[in-house]
Amino acid sequence: MAQYPERKWYTGMLSTEDWWAVWIAVGFFFISLLNIWGIDLVGWMTYPTKWVFSPPEGGKGAIGHAFYALGKKYSVTAKGFYKGLGWWSVIWxxxxxxxxxxxxxxxxxxxxxxxIGGFTIIYFMTIATWFIGHHAFIAATKVNMHKYGLNFALNLGGGGSFILALIVGLIIGNFFKGFASYLSEAAKPEWYIKTAIVTLGVKLGYLPIKLSAMSQKLGKEAAGLTFDLFVAGAAATVVAYLIFWPGVYVISRKIFKLPRKTAAVLGSGISICGVSAAVATGGAVRAKPVVSIMVSALVVVWAVIELVILPGFFTHVWPGTKDPLVAGASMGMAVKTDGADAAAGELLDEFMRTKIEVETNGAVKWPEGIITASAVMTKVWIDMFIGIWAFVLALIWVYKFERREGERVPASEVWHRFPKFVIGYFFCWFFLLAIYFGPGQSGAPEAMPFLKTVKAGAVPVEKGMRKLFFMLTFMSLGIITDFKKLREAQFGKMVWVYFVALFGFIIPVAILIGYLFHHGMTLPNIAQYVK
Amino acid sequence: MAEEKKEISGTGSLTGEALEAEDVLAGAEEWSSTETWLVVGSFIAAIIALVIGMILVPTSILH
Amino acid sequence: MVIYASIRHDGKNWVVENDHFRVEASTLDEIDEKVRDAVREKTPEARGQKVQVYMAYDNYAIPQWIRQYSSHYFDRVIEF
Incomplete structure (x- = not known):
């Protein structure tokens, strides 16, 4: 007999992707911290490096070293062991x-x-595309291609692998639908990206520690910069959402003559956080779930189209390397769904860093991950804000538009809609910041040996695990994206509302607000400290 | 009961294709004053948040 | 007293159920009416008391691919 217990604040802790993203990422984060006590249990995390079929004499790029365990480079206590893993790190x-x-x-x-079946296939396809994407022809830049004996390279950095994974996924999702449906149990871009976003929290907290090893001043700068992103992102998203939502609502109602509930769900879905917002708003206005489902199907497809267009646009058309964080923040406000946005941010990060290095002939290098963080920061804020906005809409709908006798809106709705993975993201970030400012003495030279042990744990998580989960996101995003959905007749009107609202309204406003709050923010140059 | 739910969970009982979407797209209600209030209120809140944000956020173009 | 139930939409109707009753209707107005009747009929101890029915949306009725994005649709509360 089924039970119908009250929904408690902790309901879903073991049964939702949101919480499992937290358990998995925070779990590995804690295991990584054992490094402080000399126990390295995370050095096996695999990572690719650029390779070529025939490396030049004395050059780099042997296939045998194309994947390595990160402990080989960063472990303090088990370097030898992890060095021996090589390609086996993929299996580990x-x-x-x-x-x-x-x-x-x-x-x-x-x-x-x-x-398990789906994950196995997705994992090894992901590794294969990661490997191919790291062929020096694709990943090297004109600054470092000579090390691999090349005279020409595509300058894509790690972005090439992401694009490749997305393409392979899209081919499966659109042309091999039976196979895609078999993989669907494990093709969970949103779960993977939420896990990756929690590890991005590790990255943010680790950034000052990393830069401290270069100079204490740079470390402090990095800590300040991440905090600035946190504040600017909050302000930008609140403003953007309060403009986006009513704008799309009016377009849907006045131009496309849609009913109230559909317009409200579209307003949220197109505005910022896509599927989660469409579901939250659908629930809030008491729409039939089919409204949210239809909007969600559209959101997923349009988000991938944005993911393909915007990183290249922001890098090569505007604002380019002059305002990388305006581009990142705007991305977070313009690209729907956490997965597509974080993926687009990561792609932008790769493109921008490669571009600045090429433009300056290696004189300027930016630390990786800050641009991604700027794209995710706005998204994380909006994920939190939607819960409050959905509550406001629920009050208006339940008490104004559709007054029903005796119906109440429980305030607990705000918590139930809260994106729990955000807790993991902030937790990891602030935990590492506490280590940096506390026992790490803000990166003072005498604390360096201690910080090195923290680094030995943090790097595999923020680099190996994060990138792998990003790759899994790209692959599974492709697998679940079926472009045919846009052609289905019953979506006709909504497809156009979406198109008009997105390109005519959302993206321009996102760029403008991103600019107002992030213009002029600069990234630290680490060129003199890295090879 | 639990079995039945599990079955639903495997495939998801609702898909866009399976449902007639007519009533979702048609039958727009008249524009009401509450909607005006909601839309205008939201824009006003945005302007207030923008002004306060621009003043308080150290990285805004005002600084 | 508080009575807990689950609510979901099966594509055509809203369905509210718990161990004691199961009702279906195409609109929320109708479903509320039916829930009231069902509670009065099946839960004699609720008679004469103020009753709150807490309907938690059954997440398993949301397609699985969507659940990863948002795990909460809505909870409805009605009092009578």
């Missing part, structure tokens, strides 16, 4: 991450057998 990562994700899948009552 498969088994350990696969096991962690399967525990999550089982707790969420997914079909475990199907999940």
């Amino acid at each position: 990562s498969y088994v350990i991450f696969g096991a962690a994700l399967t525990i999550g899948a089982a707790s969420m009552k997914w079909n475990v057998k199907k999940f």
